Every structure is written in C-alpha cells, then in structure tokens.
Amino acid sequence: xxxxxxxxxxxxxxxxxxxxxxxxxxxxxxxxxxxxxxxxxxxxxxxxxxxxxxxxxxxxxxxxxxxxxxxxxxxxxxxxxxxxxxxxxxxxxxxxxxxxxxxxxxxxxxxxxxxxxxxxxxxxxxxxxxxxxxxxxxxxxxxxxxxxxxxxxxxxxxxxxxxxxxxx
Amino acid sequence: xxxxxxxxxxxxxxxxxxxxxxxxxxxxxxxxxxxxxxxxxxxxxxxxxxxxxxxxxxxxxxxxxxxxxxxxxxxxxxxxxxxxxxxxxxxxxxxxxxxxxxxxxxxxxxxxxxxxxxxxxxxxxxxxxxxxxxxxxxxxxxxxxxxxxxxxxxxxxxxxxxxxxxxxxxxxxxxxxxxxxxxxxxxxxxxxxxxxxxxxxxxxxxxxxxxxxxxxxxxxxxxxxxxxxxxxxxxxxxxxxxxxxxxxxxxxxxxxxxxxxxxxxxxxxxxxxxxxxxxxxxxxxxxxxxxxxxxxxxxxxxxxxxxxxxxxxxxxxxxxxxxxxxxxxxxxxxxxxxxxxxxxxxxxxxxxxxxxxxxxxxxxxxxxxxxxxxxxxxxxxxxxxxxxxxxxxxxxxxxxxxxxxxxxxxxxxxxxxxxxxxxxxxxxxxxxxxxxxxxx
Amino acid sequence: xxxxxxxxxxxxxxxxxxxxxxxxxxxxxxxxxxxxxxxxxxxxxxxxxxxxxxxxxxxxxxxxxxxxxxxxxxxxxxxxxxxxxxxxxxxxxxxxxxxxxxxxxxxxxxxxxxxxxxxxxxxxxxxxxxxxxxxxxxxxxxxxxxxxxxxxxxxxxxxxxxxxxxxxxxxxxxxxxxxxxxxxxxxxxxxxxxxxxxxxxxxxxxxxxxxxxxxxxxxxxxxxxxxxxxxxxxxxxxxxxxxxxxxxxxxxxxxxxxxxxxxxxxxxxxxxxxxxxxxxxxxxxxxxxxxxxxxxxxxxxxxxxxxxxxxxxxxxxxx
Ligand code: NA
Ligand code: NA
Numbered sequence: 001x002x003x004x005x006x007x008x009x010x011x012x013x014x015x016x017x018x019x020x021x022x023x024x025x026x027x028x029x030x031x032x033x034x035x036x037x038x039x040x041x042x043x044x045x046x047x048x049x050x051x052x053x054x055x056x057x058x059x060x061x062x063x064x065x066x067x068x069x070x071x072x073x074x075x076x077x078x079x080x081x082x083x084x085x086x087x088x089x090x091x092x093x094x095x096x097x098x099x100x101x102x103x104x105x106x107x108x109x110x111x112x113x114x115x116x117x118x119x120x121x122x123x124x125x126x127x128x129x130x131x132x133x134x135x136x137x138x139x140x141x142x143x144x145x146x147x148x149x150x151x152x153x154x155x156x157x158x159x160x161x162x163x164x165x166x167x168x
Numbered sequence: 169x170x171x172x173x174x175x176x177x178x179x180x181x182x183x184x185x186x187x188x189x190x191x192x193x194x195x196x197x198x199x200x201x202x203x204x205x206x207x208x209x210x211x212x213x214x215x216x217x218x219x220x221x222x223x224x225x226x227x228x229x230x231x232x233x234x235x236x237x238x239x240x241x242x243x244x245x246x247x248x249x250x251x252x253x254x255x256x257x258x259x260x261x262x263x264x265x266x267x268x269x270x271x272x273x274x275x276x277x278x279x280x281x282x283x284x285x286x287x288x289x290x291x292x293x294x295x296x297x298x299x300x301x302x303x304x305x306x307x308x309x310x311x312x313x314x315x316x317x318x319x320x321x322x323x324x325x326x327x328x329x330x331x332x333x334x335x336x337x338x339x340x341x342x343x344x345x346x347x348x349x350x351x352x353x354x355x356x357x358x359x360x361x362x363x364x365x366x367x368x369x370x371x372x373x374x375x376x377x378x379x380x381x382x383x384x385x386x387x388x389x390x391x392x393x394x395x396x397x398x399x400x401x402x403x404x405x406x407x408x409x410x411x412x413x414x415x416x417x418x419x420x421x422x423x424x425x426x427x428x429x430x431x432x433x434x435x436x437x438x439x440x441x442x443x444x445x446x447x448x449x450x451x452x453x454x455x456x457x458x459x460x461x462x463x464x465x466x467x468x469x470x471x472x473x474x475x476x477x478x479x480x481x482x483x484x485x486x487x488x489x490x491x492x493x494x495x496x497x498x499x500x501x502x503x504x505x506x507x508x509x510x511x512x513x514x515x516x517x518x519x520x521x522x523x524x525x526x527x528x529x530x531x532x533x534x535x536x537x538x539x540x541x542x543x544x545x546x547x548x549x550x551x552x553x554x555x556x557x558x559x560x561x562x563x564x565x566x567x568x569x570x571x572x573x574x575x576x577x578x579x580x581x582x583x584x585x586x587x588x589x590x591x592x593x594x595x596x597x598x599x600x601x602x603x604x605x606x607x608x
Numbered sequence: 609x610x611x612x613x614x615x616x617x618x619x620x621x622x623x624x625x626x627x628x629x630x631x632x633x634x635x636x637x638x639x640x641x642x643x644x645x646x647x648x649x650x651x652x653x654x655x656x657x658x659x660x661x662x663x664x665x666x667x668x669x670x671x672x673x674x675x676x677x678x679x680x681x682x683x684x685x686x687x688x689x690x691x692x693x694x695x696x697x698x699x700x701x702x703x704x705x706x707x708x709x710x711x712x713x714x715x716x717x718x719x720x721x722x723x724x725x726x727x728x729x730x731x732x733x734x735x736x737x738x739x740x741x742x743x744x745x746x747x748x749x750x751x752x753x754x755x756x757x758x759x760x761x762x763x764x765x766x767x768x769x770x771x772x773x774x775x776x777x778x779x780x781x782x783x784x785x786x787x788x789x790x791x792x793x794x795x796x797x798x799x800x801x802x803x804x805x806x807x808x809x810x811x812x813x814x815x816x817x818x819x820x821x822x823x824x825x826x827x828x829x830x831x832x833x834x835x836x837x838x839x840x841x842x843x844x845x846x847x848x849x850x851x852x853x854x855x856x857x858x859x860x861x862x863x864x865x866x867x868x869x870x871x872x873x874x875x876x877x878x879x880x881x882x883x884x885x886x887x888x889x890x891x892x893x894x895x896x897x898x899x900x901x902x903x904x905x906x907x908x909x910x911x912x913x914x915x916x917x918x919x920x921x922x923x924x925x926x927x
Contacts, residue, residue: 038414058229100199100202103201115663211669218664218669471654474648
C-alpha cells in the first residue's frame with residue numbers, strides 16, 4: 001500500500017478515535033440534563049429545554065461516536081457464514097460489500113447537507129416553546145456522517161491490506 | 169413494479185446483503201438507499217436522512233444508553249457478586265439448586281436493567297465458572313444463563329418494550345407492568361424444569377459438597393441483605409416513575425445514576441470499571457442506534473413504495489384465515505425472520521407492519537406487546553442470529569463449544585413456547601397487574 | 609391495473625382521527641379517479657417527520673400534505689395564523705367565511721406560490737380546549753402545566769405560565785402517561801374521545817382559546833400543475849368534502865360529548881377571569897401585526913370581521 005493510503009488510514013483513525021473518546025462521555029451529559037429536568041420539575045417550574053437538549057445530545061452521541069464504534073468493530077454482522085470464514089476471505093467479501101455501506105453513508109450525508117442548507121436558508125427553528133435553531137444539530141450530523149464515511153473508506157483500505165498480506 | 173414485487177425485491181436483497189456478513193446497519197441502510205433512489209421518484213434521496221430526524225423525535229430512545237450504562241456498571245463492578253453468593257449458600261443444598269439460584273439472580277438483575285446484556289455478562293463471568301467447577305452439566309448451565317438473562321427484556325425496565333411502545337403507540341408504564349407476571353411465570357417454569365430434570369438426572373446438577381454447605385446461620389442472613397441492593401435500585405427508578413413524579417427518560421437517568429452511586433459506595437468503581445462501562449456504553453448504543461436509523465429508513469421506503477399494502481393484503485385477504493391463525497402465523501414468521509434478521513432491525517422493520525394488523529383484528533396491543541417480547545426473547549437466543557448467542561459466544565469459557573451453546577437452549581425455548589401459549593390462552597397473566605395499578 | 613398518476617399524501621392525523629378527517633375524502637377521490645390517478649394516504653410522521661415535512665413537500669418527496677401552517681412550520685408570512693390563532697374565530701363557520709369572503713384564500717395562495725407550494729384549500733377544524741390530568745378552574749391552575757399545543761398558541765399561552773411542549777402528534781397519549789405532559793391544548797372534545805386522549809386525561813376546560821382552527825391541503829406545485837384540469841377540479845371538490853365533514857362532525861360531537869361523555873369532567877374558568885386572556889390576545893395580535901405587512905393585513909381582516917360580527921348581534925355574537 002502506498003504512503004498516501006497509509007497516511008490516510010492513520011490520520012482518519014486517529015481523528016475518529018479522539019472524537020469517539022470525547023463523545024463517550026456524552027452519557028454523562030445526557031444523565032446531567034435529565035437529572036436537572038427531574039430536579040427542576042420537582043422543586044421549581046419545569047424547564048422548557050431539557051427534553052429537546054437531551055435529544056440533541058443523544059443524536060450527537062451516536063452519530064459522532066459512530067466512527068469510533070466502527071473502529072472497535074462493535075457493529076453486529078450476521079455471522080452464520082461469515083463467522084466460519086478465514087480472515088482473508090472475510091476481507092475479500094468485505095472489500096466488495098463495504099461499498100453498500102459507503103453508498104448508504106453517502107446518501108445520508110447528501111440528505112443531511114440538503115436539510116442543513118435549507119435550515120440555514122430559512123432559519124428553521126424547532127416548533128417547541130424553547131424554539132432552538134435547527135441548523136447547529138444538523139451541522140453536527142453532517143460532520144458525523146462525513147467522518148463515518150471517511151472511517152468506512154479506511155476500513156476498506158484495511159481489508160485490502162489484509163488481502164495483500166500487509167499490515168497498515 | 170407491482171407492490172408484491174417491490175416487497176419481495178427489497179426483502180430478498182436485504183437478506184442477501186445480510187448473508188454476506190456486512191455490518192447489519194450497512195446492509196439494511198444500503199438496500200433502503202438503493203430502493204429510495206431507484207424506485208421512489210422525485211426526492212427519494214432524502215428519505216434515509218429524514219429517518220435520523222425521526223429517530224431524534226423518538227425521545228424514549230434516551231433510555232437505551234441509560235440502561236446499557238446501568239447494565240455495564242452492574243456487571244463490570246461485580247456488585248452482583250454478593251447476590252450470587254446469597255443464592256449459592258441458600259440454594260446449594262438442593263439438587264440443581266445452583267442453577268435454580270442462577271435463575272433467581274437473573275430475575276433480580278433483570279429488575280435493574282433494560283437489556284439482556286448485563287444478565288449475560290454477570291451470568292457468564294460470575295455464575296458460569298462456579299457452576300462448572302461444581303460439576304454442573306455445561307449444556308444445562310449455558311442454557312440457564314441464556315434463558316435467564318433474556319428475562320431482562322420482559323421484567324421491567326425493558327428497552328424492547330420501550331421500542332415496542334413507540335411503534336405501537338402504547339403506554340410504557342402499562343407495558344412494563346404487563347411484563348412482570350409473565351416474567352415471573354417464565355422464571356418459575358425455568359425453575360420447575362431444572363428441578364424436575366435434576367431429580368431425574370441428578371448428575372446434571374449435583375448438590376454442594378457438605379464442607380461447602382457449612383455456613384453459619386448468621387452469615388446466611390447477612391448474605392440475604394445483598395438482595396436489598398437490586399430492590400433499592402429498582403425502587404429508586406420505578407417508584408417516581410409509576411407515581412408520575414418523573415417521566416420515563418428522567419427515571420432511566422436516575423436508575424443509571426443509582427447504579428453508579430451504588431458501585432462507588434461499595435468501593436467497586438475503579439478506573440478500569442469506569443473505562444469499560446463508558447466505552448462499551450458508547451459501542452453498544454451506537455450499534456443499536458445505527459441499526460434503528462437504517463431500519464427506520466428502510467421502513468419508510470418500504471412503506472412509501474406501497475409494499476406494506478402487499479404484506480397486509482397477504483395476511484388479511486389472500487390467505488383467508490381467522491384472527492387467531494393470523495396471530496399465530498405472525499408469531500411464527502418472527503421466528504423464521506429471526507434466523508436471518510437482526511433482532512433490533514426486526515423490531516423496527518416488522519413490528520410496524522404487524523401492529524396495525526393486530527389492532528385491526530381486535531386484539532389488545534398491550535397484551536400483544538408481551539407476546540411479542542417473548543417471541544423476541546426466543547429470537548434473541550435461537551441460532552443462527554441471536555443477540556444472546558453472540559454474547560454467549562464472546563463470553564463463554566473455551567470448554568463450551570458453539571455446538572454446546574446451540575443445543576443448550578432447546579429445552580428452554582420449549583418452555584418459553586409453553587409460556588407463550590399460556591399467556592395467549594389466559595391474557596390475564598399479562599393484563600391483571602396493569603389493570604389493577606392503572607385501574608381500568 | 610396500475611394508476612397512471614400516483615400521489616403520496618401525508619396527513620398530520622394518526623389512523624384513528626384520519627378515519628374521520630381525511631380518509632372518506634381520499635376514498636371518494638380514488639373511487640372516481642380510478643385508473644387515472646390514485647392518492648395513497650399516510651399518517652402523521654409515517655414517511656417524513658413533521659419537522660422535515662414542508663421541505664419534503666417543496667421537493668416532491670411527498671406530493672400532498674394535510675396540515676396547518678403552524679405545525680408544519682411553513683416558511684411563509686402566514687405560518688402563525690394556521691392552526692389556532694388566539695381568538696381569531698368563534699365558530700367553525702368563521703374560517704371559510706374569512707377565507708372565501710374576506711380575502712384570506714388569495715393571501716394564502718400567493719404566499720405559498722412563492723415557496724413552490726400549491727395551497728388547495730383551507731377549512732375550519734375543531735375548537736382548541738385544554739384536556740388535563742388535573743382540573744383547571746382558574747388562570748392560576750394553568751401555571752407550570754406542561755402542555756402539548758400549537759407553536760403559536762404555546763407562545764401566546766406561556767404568558768399565563770403554561771409550559772408548551774412539542775412532540776410527534778402520535779406520541780401524545782403515551783407522553784401523558786409517561787409524565788412528559790400534564791395535558792393537551794390541541795382540540796375539541798370530539799377529538800379527545802376519538803384519538804384516546806380522553807382515556808389518559810380527566811378534565812376538559814370549556815373555555816377555548818380559539819373557536820376553530822384553520823387547516824389546509826397543500827400540494828407540490830409541479831406535481832399539481834402536471835394534473836389535467838378535471839383532476840384538479842376533482843381534487844378540490846373531494847378535499848372540500850373533508851372540510852364539510854368536519855363542520856357537522858365536530859359541531860354535533862362537541863355538544864353530545866360535553867353532555868353525555870363519561871370520560872372527562874367539565875371545568876370552567878369564570879368569564880371575568882377569562883376576559884383577561886381575551887384581552888391579552890388583542891395585545892398579541894398587535895405584536896404580530898408589527899412583524900410584516902402581510903401579517904398586518906391579515907390582522908386587520910380579523911379585526912374588521914370581528915367588528916362586523918359584533919354589530920350583526922345574535923346569533924353571530926352574544927356579547
Ligand atoms: Na429488565
Ligand atoms: Na434468532
């Protein structure tokens with residue numbers, strides 16, 4: 001594998017690893033928001049923003065954390081046949097089928113960009129009383145889908161490396 | 169293309185993609201995106217993304233990371249050790265008693281988390297080695313742990329019932345309560361099975377050797393106190409929820425905090441436990457969320473292309489069956505689909521097709537939720553595709569082969585099918601408690 | 609045989625409500641149009657979540673939509689007036705009169721054409737009442753109540769301490785039970801009973817913040833223009849029949865269920881106290897009127913119409 005590809009895999013994996021390591025603490029952000037929601041509701045007036053803010057946090061958590069989970073190999077596969085194959089055979093099949101995944105991520109990213117630019121153009125706000133602008137969370141989603149796409153391509157290169165008996 | 173043909177095309181392409189072993193969310197999402205671009209017409213390319221906005225609106229999904237975190241804290245911090253010891257000491261003298269105790273352990277663990285992951289982890293790391301050491305039959309105990317941990321999604325809190333509630337638009341509180349008695353019924357049936365089997369074949373579950381049984385009564389009662397912990401965690405979470413003081417998602421956050429605080433107070437929260445819990449929560453949440461995202465996209469495309477009508481037509485008109493036969497056929501189709509479709513994906517793709525049908529046939533959707541969950545449990549543990557199977561394979565010690573794992577579940581699946589039949593015949597097993605509490 | 613033209617329409621309503629408010633009209637359309645054209649009906653959030661609905665309509669992902677301007681947040685000057693604009697109507701007949709005799713239809717048509725959407729027609733739907741778990745007998749009882757309502761109604765009612773919450777329409781019943789909501793300010797009592805909200809709430813407040821809401825049918829402009837004239841006509845006539853259905857369904861249903869319904873207890877805030885809310889609405893109107901020329905024009909129409917109705921006296925207005 002050429003130095004370009006090696007460099008790509010190294011950089012993409014490193015960036016996504018760092019982001020994932022930060023995003024994993026998002027669980028405490030969600031817990032914090034929801035605990036505040038319980039407290040404010042019990043002792044003061046209910047907060048307007050908590051449920052929606054927790055939803056935004058959840059979206060950021062799983063979309064921005066997605067590339068790291070892909071790196072960790074935590075996405076299930078149906079391993080009826082796959083589980084029995086050798087590492088090389090797995091890599092061969094994956095090297096083809098991963099384009100289905102890449103295609104999906106491409107369509108997701110396209111839709112996200114369309115929707116984000118619409119939200120920016122019309123200044124779309126959420127319909128709640130809190131009325132937050134929708135574009136910031138959509139920008140986060142665009143970035144997350146883009147990083148996921150980069151990670152999937154990195155996985156493809158790793159499969160090619162396995163097929164050629166190299167290590168990246 | 170006709171509706172039937174579209175339905176057939178989308179399902180078979182997805183099946184084929186899944187067979188290749190590509191990541192489940194990629195296979196499902198890829199087929200959805202392809203069908204959206206090729207068959208939808210103008211604007212189809214937006215459907216996969218708009219599923220992510222739909223997912224964001226499904227606010228009860230916030231409970232998913234909470235319950236996963238709770239499960240990991242419980243299993244990683246080993247605060248369940250004392251619980252196991254309690255059962256060990258109290259049940260040891262009975263034939264098969266340790267296996268029976270393990271079921272009891274699983275019921276308590278189920279009350280503290282919403283998935284089967286924690287039960288599986290606790291069972292495989294704490295109970296399994298102990299049972300094997302004492303000469304229990306490996307197939308029997310492997311089955312016990314898989315069956316027992318599946319109670320996690322039937323005994324409240326339950327993530328599967330939350331997902332079902334969102335799809336069927338039914339109240340989570342009533343669904344959770346409806347799961348209590350069927351969960352206990354099934355646990356009792358597992359216990360009865362173990363007890364009878366060990367009476368017939370004592371070698372499967374020998375009693376504890378006398379020297380191990382010599383425990384002072386004082387010590388015995390001290391251990392009983394360990395059983396309080398799950399009750400306290402369960403109550404911290406459920407009491408405010410049932411009383412309407414906190415909402416569902418708020419309660420799940422309280423539960424996650426309660427588990428965390430319990431681990432800290434017991435001095436079990438170290439760097440390692442913290443790291444694994446936080447990291448694995450992200451990993452497992454992402455796994456679920458991305459599948460749900462892809463499956464929601466698939467569902468919308470499938471629906472918008474008219475394929476849902478084809479499925480409904482098939483069941484209600486073309487086959488010409490009575491409501492009960494349709495219901496049974498649907499349950500069977502879940503089991504068949506469970507062989508090639510991931511459990512979460514099955515919930516998000518297939519349940520929306522069936523729920524309106526079930527309602528139209530005049531069945532109660534809360535009751536059906538319980539039938540549905542038990543069927544899901546069976547799917548969770550039957551090969552080749554089962555979340556519990558995956559976990560068992562990953563966690564079991566090397567002397568337990570894939571064959572052992574596969575064959576261990578058979579008797580328990582039969583028991584579960586029996587329980588399913590009982591709840592179908594006597595709906596009150598599920599409905600009595602919610603009706604009593606919510607006073608209908 | 610496969611129809612020549614196929615439309616996807618998404619309604620704001622879930623299956624139970626759609627049974628009344630849209631399905632009969634679509635069935636008529638499909639029966640008459642036959643192989644020429646079929647409209648497939650989808651329920652709330654079924655294909656596209658409400659937040660993305662308007663864009664989907666503009667783009668053609670969905671061909672037609674039944675909704676109010678407010679809930680689907682259409683990027684137009686008239687958005688705030690859709691749904692329940694506070695106290696803009698007293699009776700369900702006010703809405704078609706405002707649209708057909710006072711010029712709202714033209715304003716709506718023009719505003720939507722600007723963003724590539726055909727406004728087919730608007731109709732009067734039900735009044736906006738509170739349905740809650742705890743009784744409301746005074747304005748004070750509204751304080752701190754987490755209520756599902758229309759965005760504009762929520763903005764208006766928040767000055768009385770109401771905490772407006774927005775969720776997917778289909779999740780409301782569950783949200784009341786899971787404690788996310790204390791109640792609903794969205795509909796009349798007929799809808800409360802039809803969709804199951806009466807099963808999860810115990811009290812119905814007889815004061816309303818609007819006598820009827822304005823809801824509309826919209827279509828993607830290109831898809832609409834591509835229809836032959838007779839199908840455009842058929843579309844208009846059958847969709848109008850849905851507005852007509854609501855006129856009698858709600859008018860009869862509201863009275864019947866107030867008197868004979870057993871699931872909800874009626875409560876009332878005294879007229880003198882409620883007058884405070886009505887007065888606040890006039891202030892709110894003036895604030896809205898300042899936002900743009902079009903909005904000022906619509907507000908002026910409401911004022912002129914209201915004045916005329918007062919002068920006409922009984923049975924148009926009783927005070
Ligand atoms: Na549970
Ligand atoms: Na299975």
